[in-house]
Amino acid sequence: MPKKIHKRDAQVSKALIITNAIQLFSQKGYASASMDDLAKMCGLNKAMVFYYFKNKKGLYEAVMTQVLEEIQQKILKENEKYTKPIEELESFIRTYAKFACSHPYLPALLLKELSDSGAVFPEMLFTSMRQLFALFSDILKRGEEKGCFHDTMPMILYFMVLGTLNLIVTTKPLREEAAQKEDILLDTCAECDIDQIADYLIEKMKQMLKEKK
Amino acid sequence: MPKKIHKRDAQVSKALIITNAIQLFSQKGYASASMDDLAKMCGLNKAMVFYYFKNKKGLYEAVMTQVLEEIQQKILKENEKYTKPIEELESFIRTYAKFACSHPYLPALLLKELSDSGAVFPEMLFTSMRQLFALFSDILKRGEEKGCFHDTMPMILYFMVLGTLNLIVTTKPLREEAAQKEDILLDTCAECDIDQIADYLIEKMKQMLKEKK
DNA sequence: TATAATTAACTAACCAGTTAATTAATTAGG
């Protein structure tokens, strides 16, 4: 619990709350995240949370918006560097993989939210999530028009990519622990780094997309 | 809230609690599932829950064990019908897909648990989950030895299958809602039935596995 | 009669959210 070293500054306090809330929500989930704990983490009074974000749900929405905005901007920016659909797809997967690995709160928050079917955060979930999917879907469609992709079902392929990468990241501690006590026969991919995994995924996606029905 | 119509019977009461707990935990998540609510759903006194399962965690473990046992038995039984790795893989995917679709509590519970890295249910998670993965991994390995599969990374492919199917099932209500208000340009696969999706996944898996590195 | 199943009533901790008072920073006026 860090003591407050910062001056009175709304911007700073607000950012401090969001930063800690990202950690808390991603680790404990919405219901188990305590606003008392959050205030202690921030070194602020609990009332500040409600002063800036009205209520718990408001804070959660701010957290999700920021996190989704972050990854979306990153992917869009990377995407601009490429023109060929294959390269764009590769960039999408690699960027998401790297970001998810270095910011593991993203997969945790996303999987929790999706496993609830957006129970906590119903409206804004697809407003924000849709845009990422739209980009992915668009890449596939353009690839199909150009004749380099075949037999695409964007929604399924999207879940394939996100599902795989999110599970790989969130289960990492579990798989590492398993690797120690398990027999060697069962490879839990505990030592694979995220680049290897992204490479493998990309190659497999290429194989899936190049074949005509 | 059904009134109790059953006689005094430990077996019946216990089963009643588990059945309702599966629904409750899968809908609300571990933290938000209230034992008071559960007792009301069962038409029993709350103390019964603690009488039979000691505490909330004990009940949750019983729920997870039963649910994982259920799907595992189903898949193992189906698997016996086949001998060729390709058929076994196909059966694995199709059986999981169908079961997940008709018992949507499974994907909900699994995704919640995995997004926590087994926070609630640490020990038994991989004891039970491992067996399913072991079967999947085994199918791939035997296929590779026989020369019909190539370049397999079982852990990644496992998450690919489970990740895709689980997300497809849990997001179904979300995607259907989206389909109504969204532009037609973005296909959320709202009308796809689970057999189509399983077919597509199986075909894509075949394409991925047949190619040599 | 002994044992197992069930209940009502209780507790102590926790939680989201409120309130009214206090402190610090900003601005305006002389």
Added chain:
DNA sequence: CCTAATTAATTAACTGGTTAGTTAATTATA
């Protein structure tokens, strides 16, 4: 440039409701 008034940020203390879990008494069954 200083000070008084205004506004914004922060706090302690509180509330009402909920929660997991307990206990001791009661009912049914074998």
